[in-house]
Amino acid sequence: MTNYLIHNLLGNANTGAQFAEIPGTGDAQSRYCSYGDVLQMSARFANALVERGVKPGDRVAVQVPKSIEALMLYLAAVRAGAVFLPLNTAYTKGEVAYFLNDAEPSIFVCAPERLDEYSAFTKELGIKIETLGVWTGPQVSSGSLTDAGLGAPRTFKNVDRGPEDLAAILYTSGTTGRSKGAMLSHRNLFSNAQSLTELWEFSNQDVLLHALPIFHTHGLFVATNVTLLAGASMIFLPGFDADEVVRHLPRATSMMGVPTFYTRLLDDPRFDSKLVSHMRLFISGSAPLLSETHTAFEERTGHRILERYGMTETNMNTSNPYIVEGNKGRRAGTVGFPLDDVELRICESESGKEVAPGDVGVIEVKGPNVFSGYWKMPDKTAEEFREDGFFITGDLGKIDPDGYVHIVGRAKDLIISGGYNIYPKEVELLLDEQEGILESAVVGVPHPDFGEGVIAVVVPSTPEFDPVATLSLIKPQIARYKQPKLLHVMDELPRNTMGKVQKNVLRELLHDSFSG
Ligand code: MLC
Numbered sequence: 149m150t151n152y153l154i155h156n157l158l159g160n161a162n163t164g165a166q167f168a169e170i171p172g173t174g175d176a177q178s179r180y181c182s183y184g185d186v187l188q189m190s191a192r193f194a195n196a197l198v199e200r201g202v203k204p205g206d207r208v209a210v211q212v213p214k215s216i217e218a219l220m221l222y223l224a225a226v227r228a229g230a231v232f233l234p235l236n237t238a239y240t241k242g243e244v245a246y247f248l249n250d251a252e253p254s255i256f257v258c259a260p261e262r263l264d265e266y267s268a269f270t271k272e273l274g275i276k277i278e279t280l281g282v283w284t285g286p287q288v289s290s291g292s293l294t295d296a297g298l299g300a301p302r303t304f305k306n307v308d309r310g311p312e313d314l315a316a317i318l319y320t321s322g323t324t325g326r327s328k329g330a331m332l333s334h335r336n337l338f339s340n341a342q343s344l345t346e347l348w349e350f351s352n353q354d355v356l357l358h359a360l361p362i363f364h365t366h367g368l369f370v371a372t373n374v375t376l377l378a379g380a381s382m383i384f385l386p387g388f389d390a391d392e393v394v395r396h397l398p399r400a401t402s403m404m405g406v407p408t409f410y411t412r413l414l415d416d417p418r419f420d421s422k423l424v425s426h427m428r429l430f431i432s433g434s435a436p437l438l439s440e441t442h443t444a445f446e447e448r449t450g451h452r453i454l455e456r457y458g459m460t461e462t463n464m465n466t467s468n469p470y471i472v473e474g475n476k477g478r479r480a481g482t483v484g485f486p487l488d489d490v491e492l493r494i495c496e497s498e499s500g501k502e503v504a505p506g507d508v509g510v511i512e513v514k515g516p517n518v519f520s521g522y523w524k525m526p527d528k529t530a531e532e533f534r535e536d537g538f539f540i541t542g543d544l545g546k547i548d549p550d551g552y553v554h555i556v557g558r559a560k561d562l563i564i565s566g567g568y569n570i571y572p573k574e575v576e577l578l579l580d581e582q583e584g585i586l587e588s589a590v591v592g593v594p595h596p597d598f599g600e601g602v603i604a605v606v607v608p609s610t611p612e613f614d615p616v617a618t619l620s621l622i623k624p625q626i627a628r629y630k631q632p633k634l635l636h637v638m639d640e641l642p643r644n645t646m647g648k649v650q651k652n653v654l655r656e657l658l659h660d661s662f663s664g
């Protein structure tokens with residue numbers, strides 16, 4: 149036996165090839181990381197984890213800013229046979245406490261500056277806490293785990309793990325307001341990396357401009373695993389910043405992003421066909437790419453963005469083809485075809501019966517990419533799978549006569565803002581707890597930058613209700629991106645005859661709130 153994911157991703161790595169350039173800011177020099185460094189750095193961290201008592205199957209929870217060290221910690225956890233559990237850096241203390249309580253990791257790694265905030269409750273939960281920063285040079289301490297890694301051996305005997313063993317748990321919010329941990333196996337991650345690398349023709353000649361966060365599927369698995377498998381390299385930016393992207397695009401061959409990346413680039417006059425004439429591929433996903441954006445991008449640059457569709461629970465399900473033109477080429481407004489090893493069907497939500505060709509229904513998928521279930525939630529898992537093993541995505545779609553999948557809406561009450569998911573229920577529960585609020589409804593409406601923007605509609609219980617004070621009260625409690633960008637006051641919420649809040653009426657009413 150070997151370690152399935154690591155063996156397949158890194159087994160044939162050319163240790164001399166470059167894996168990542170980490171550009172310095174201002175005059176600071178770039179750092180470079182070869183595939184040899186990847187093996188050594190991840191071995192050092194794997195040794196450090198094992199020294200700290202991490203055993204196969206243990207969860208390693210991590211909430212740290214994007215860095216190459218953080219990426220190596222992902223590989224280290226998998227090499228040690230553990231289950232990597234990355235957390236969005238925007239999560240507040242309360243949110244992190246929920247995840248740690250639920251996942252019961254043996255170790256939690258946070259940024260040095262958040263150690264004080266987290267020490268007390270991790271102690272209460274009996275979870276070891278360590279810190280990870282960026283290694284800037286000898287004698288410069290930047291975190292307990294960073295230091296331990298530097299002092300640890302540079303070789304590590306990978307812990308044996310089979311294809312069905314867990315490699316990661318990623319939390320996704322739930323329609324009930326309670327987040328669920330999607331359990332992803334070595335096979336889930338590798339099969340998807342393999343399909344995408346082939347389909348998108350990634351090779352060791354590629355240089356991926358990496359500006360996505362590395363705590364979600366897109367930046368962590370799609371971008372990183374594809375790069376590793378192809379033996380390609382990346383320019384590893386701390387986040388999306390149009391100046392930095394424009395600065396580094398000339399040396400990249402490919403880029404992956406959420407639609408906001410592309411609309412922001414289109415807003416920048418420096419982003420033109422000359423800047424990107426050498427580029428091989430622009431990929432978009434995690435949120436709908438408007439046809440107008442697709443068209444404007446092609447007009448400006450001559451490139452047709454390749455749109456694909458995925459989820460935390462399933463990795464990638466469909467993709468537009470690599471081929472650009474023709475009747476089997478990339479098409480705006482579609483997410484392309486199911487991946488070779490993915491079965492996809494469109495069904496009636498209640499009965500689960502397949503709809504007639506071309507009709508709209510819920511998208512269901514099955515394949516080696518699909519997760520094994522929600523952590524400690526067998527009932528919830530059972531609810532979201534059909535008896536024949538298809539996973540009910542909650543996305544509404546149709547398949548056109550040429551076989552292209554179109555996403556036309558969502559059966560789940562979900563807002564996607566700048567590629568981040570926000571479940572209205574979670575925000576509503578929090579608002580309803582606030583003094584002066586009788587009830588609330590949270591909706592997403594078109595937003596020029598984030599695609600959708602969050603608005604809370606509240607019915608006050610008192611005439612003294614103060615919207616500004618309320619917004620500042622919830623500020624420390626949930627991640628910034630989930631917080632309503634506007635609070636709209638109403639005397640009552642529109643309801644149908646069954647008493648259900650008519651969110652479509654609210655969305656229509658507030659449609660132009662950000663664009664008007
Ligand atoms: C930041 N803010 C957001 C936000 N990002 N608000 C709503 N939605 C978002 N996505 C807040 C900030 O806290 C700030 O609040 C204000 O908006 C302006 O911030 P900014 O500086 O303009 O934002 P920025 O840091 O540039 O981030 C925007 C972004 C980022 C689009 C670059 O959100 C991002 O990297 N998104 C990618 C998400 C992603 O990787 N998704 C993949 C999920 S995996 P204030 O009030 O403090 O000023 C998945 C599966 C799949 O979905 O298919 O891939």
Ligand code: AMP
Nearest residue numbers: 433434435436456457458459460555569
């Ligand atoms: P997440 O749970 O963060 O992984 O988000 C997954 C959801 O993002 C999916 O269920 C879809 O609703 C949405 N999504 C991902 N890619 C696309 C896309 N290309 N077009 C439309 N929606 C998408």
